[in-house]
Amino acid sequence: MSEKHLQTGDVLPPYSGKLRVFAMRFCPYAERTVLTLNAKNIPYDLVFINLDQKPEWIFNFSPKGTVPALEYEPGKALFDSNIINVYLDEKYPEIPLQASDPLRRAQDKILVESFAPAQSAYYTAAFNAQALEPSMVETYHKGLEGLQKELETRSTKYLHGDEPGWVDYTLWPFLERFEALPLIGKAEFAIDKTKYERLVTYIEAMKNVPAVKSYFLAAETHAKFIESRAKGDANYNMLDTSAVCCMRPRKKKE
Known part of the structure; x- marks a missing residue:
């Protein structure tokens, strides 16, 4: 291809x-x-x-x-x-990738919606040359904390269960890109294992999922693209x- x-x-x-x-x-x-x-x-x-x-x-x-x-x-x-x-x-x-239980499907959709502010913070951090507001960093980490708490509450390897599902494949692309932020000088957006141990374990597990692995790009590659786009020549x-x-x-x- x-x-x-x-x-x-x-x-x-x-x-x-x-x-x-x-x-x-x-x-x-x-x-x-x-x-x-x-x-x-x-x-x-x-x-x-x-x-x-x-x-x-x-x-x-x-x-x-x-x-x-x-x-x-x-x-x-x-x-x-x-x-x-x-x-x-x-x-x-x-x-099937969506949960079979209607309540869990609704909860998955709520989780995706609640993570959206962290995604917006990523875009601001990656492509906005201006100094970041402290509230933007707080919003980003609030999203990570919420996701980690949900992983702990569900007590499963993936958010969907023993295998990844719709909710995992919906959230993953942003987690993949989050790891690039410290590489472009945004150290305050690092996903520190000492604070996010359960989330980091989840991220590493997702990297080895076959559906993800075949399309995955390393943080260094995402960082190079972010830098090119931020300069106006993606x-x-x-x-x-x-x-x-x-x-x-x-x-x-x-």
Whole structure:
């Protein structure tokens, strides 16, 4: 699979008949859908999009040009990771990822919502050059503390249970990126094992989950992308080895 991100003027690759995900390699929301597909062993194709120079055809699949978008039939697509992932779990029930108990499903959704402020704090810390407000750091750690408390309360290896599920694959992409913050000079966002022992154990376990491992990027890689984006020149193709020798496809002449 090429890691190249298609951009304005690039031709839409032909549809293979598999589900097709339009994504950006460093987008945590797109990663949620990739992990869901991986966990459920559903065949799919990936098309990466340059979000600064979007190809014209992405708006046929996602009205705002956001990712992820899931093409489930030729020319027909869903967008928004939460909508896509619930659809996938219900459409392909062989490996269920949502909790079977309605109350636990509701609790999982509440947990995801309550973690959102920590995610917002991450974006501010990563891409805002201005000095951070102490309240932003507090919000971030409050999210981590809440997640650790939930892990302790549930007393299971993963939030879903003995195996990871929807709630784990929804939260994980941000935890993966959180580890990059100290590498870009944001030491106050470090996940200290002495304070977050249960959470760190969970993070290390998630890294070894097959669905995660096949798409995982190290903190150093995320840090490099964050730095490039913060400078205003996001290096979308930093992982694409084919970009060195291959020219991007051009728009057909009329």
